[in-house]
Amino acid sequence: MAAPLVKPRPEWQRFPKATLKSMNDMEVAIPQIRALGIHIESMDGPVIVSRLPYNPDLVGDPETGVLHGGVITTQIDNLCAVALYSAIGHAVPCVTIDLRVEYLKPAAPGLDVFARAECRKVTSQLAFISATAWCTDESDPIAFASCTYMMLPERESTAIKSPT
């Protein structure tokens, strides 16, 4: 599915450029993302992949060792923001306004979780992103998600500090 080219808007330019390195630097600067150990594995325009290492502290069902659904929710929420940054090229301040996650099956105990997000549409204020998560095989997903972000380019504050 070819992603639509996003025409860069002048108000986005003053925010830090989104590169794989700058995004991973941002990830470790976000306390919750650092606590979960999430790493951005790849970025290709509007399509990005992140990895969440399995951690017994993040289990939601002690009887099975399955990760809490909220951990996947956090991985996906974070991933969708980065997919937006990657799609438009800049880490523009933004907030989640809506997030829906469908939990297709439990995450496999002991295994890392991968997630891929694609930013499918960007308007002047909004971004629409969809995501899929899996453990060993992308064709056997554990979750689907869709997320809507609102951009706030008028805000000074952003999750990452400008590199300059």
Next chain:
Amino acid sequence: MSATIVDAVKAARESGDYQAVLESIPYMKFLGLVVEADENGPICRMPGSDHIIGNPVLPAIHGGVVGAFLESTAIMHIMWSRESLHVPKIINLTVEYLRSARVVDTYAQAVITKQGRRIANMRVEAWQADRAKPVAAAHAHFLLPREDA
């Protein structure tokens, strides 16, 4: 190991204190959640702490953590409402983000909007200083474990 949470839920039904149930679920403990209850069911509290921050500049709680908190509150409600001795499986969750969640105490309470034998439909709201100004709301479906007595 499988007896642990079932025993904790049974004990909580005697005592009315669900904190041990909550703490047997590692991720709820990781978030530092505390559970109390009123006549409508559990009210979960998530204390403000550094490791739940998603935006260090504002600062604000991570949106995913807000979702996880809402989901956890719904799970505690189902276990409190005697629908399950086990952790119910989540089917889906839709979160509406209403206000920026500051890094202070956040509270949430759930209601079962429809309850079948296999599925529970839930609505959950989270608020901070003022319950009339929720920071987020969610609706979710859970699968109720069948083996429950």
